[in-house]
Amino acid sequence: MHMISQITEQDIPIFWIVLIGYLAVLLAFGFYSRKKTKSVEDFLIAGRSIGPVLLGLSFGVTYFSSVLIIGGGGQAFVWGLGAIWIASFNVLVGILLMFVFFGKRTKYISEQARAVTIPQLIGFRYQDKNYQAFSGAVIMFFEMIYLVSVYVGLSKLLTLLTPSGSQSETDVAYMVGVSLCAIITIVYLVFGGSIGAILSDSVESMIMIAGVVLITIFGLASVGGLEGLMAGLAGAETIGSITNPGTLESFTIPFTTGSLTTFVGFGGMGLLGFILVTSFGQWGMPQSLSRFFTAKNKKALKYGLLVACVWASFVAFFAYFNGAVANAYWFLHAGDPTIDATIIAVFKDIDMNIPLFLRQVMPSALAAIFIAAVTAASMTTGEKLILISASGFSQDVYQNIKERGGEKISDVKMLRITKVSTIFVVIAALLLALTKPEFVLTLCMFAWSAMAATILVPFVFGLFWKRGTAKAAWVSGIIALSVAVAWWLIFRFSNPAIEAVFHDLRAIVLQTNPFAITLGDYFVAPGKMIKTGIHEFIVSQVVALISFPIVSLFTKAPDGQFVDSLFKGMKALRK
């Protein structure tokens, strides 16, 4: 009988040593960057001084954080090898097209506006400081919620640390680990700001390469190479059902022939919907768009694109591939009660696919190092969210409102205020992550749809269409945000009361939409998102896409001289 091996007691110190070692490196980065962080511009956007390699890696890591290794591996449990298409389109749309379309233009306008935040840039483009405050407030709130989800995600990984598997031990490890990381994040962010954060991005990028390669090597060895992988996936497609070793009930496996070994085999267009959401969603993420602000010059953007593409295609490909390997492994050993129990556990929470797989196929000490590395790297991911959230308050709301009366706040004072906001964001996120209030956990699921609602369409039109107006930004932003919230509540939020009211409506939407992500009932649990129905991102963005040009054309054209000179400058960038 196969036993899911635990990380042994004597290997647990390895976890803490690696974690603390990484945090020490971060502190060193913060200390090193301290002298370079003298102004708000240094603190938030690295003083526009970042060269191609760091820019490319930082961009890649911001998009595919270490969370991808866990989350992507979970998606590939469901989609099988077809999940590789997620990697392909993410790199094509979310990196290549994003750099080509937005890189130089974003950098140019941010310099013209002397902007350090995305809402500042949008506010400048439309000459509307109120919209800056509005989108800044949305970003401040949801970026912090997003940060909470990164912290909470760690608790899953840390279940591997407890030899007894007991909940109380996991809770203690989570509490100590997350608190330690948060406190060190505060210290080194306050010293080093975004320069320190970008340096640590480069370390995270290396950790991720090492991580995916290690899992691939151990994974392929465990299934017996590519032939074993295909045999395992074929087994999963045809097995039909397994028996729950606990209750002895039969558990129906939803995979069907071709569902794991071909693209769009399972759930019809569902995978395509997921690809759309994750690829285009990137265009509305302030933490990614603001990477362009940090570029030293055009050359940094140019070669940064290559670094980001090469790094991301490698990491994303293997992250998804490994998820399929893990799936194959489980089904190669189906029939064994421990493995069957594991398969059912993974169906209940697909994010456990990779963590459980690691524990199964890696030596205990190596798994301990791996968990520590991913835990530490998640902190790096958190840094950018913290800085963006903090600047949403300090720059877009506080400074914006204070300076209306003509009062000018000195850079030194603003730097201090931004740093205080940073501390506040980390502490608030930490408290939420430790107490895990139900409403916050549910908000996490659509945090980035909400941010994209107020940013994506006004930003893209603002860069390419002179006629776009501030009123259109307001209308599309507010409608998209409301639609995103309403759609999610009505169609995708699992709650018995809401389910009862909207049951018929949900059924109609599910039957008629081609992008329904139909994974059966396995992922439906109270308080969790139902992975069925069109994603609120798609619906809200379509509404914004339609409303923005219509409202623009019906409202007064923006100041011709200002917009003309801005677009003239952008046009000259091609030369």
Added chain:
Amino acid sequence: MFDWTIWLGIIILIATVALAFIYNWWTAKEEGD
């Protein structure tokens, strides 16, 4: 080994990286870098 639909996904990924290099080379030529 893999189904053709999976190969197609892999080819799109490789082509994307190649396209990035071609784009850079092309714009460098235009700009006379």
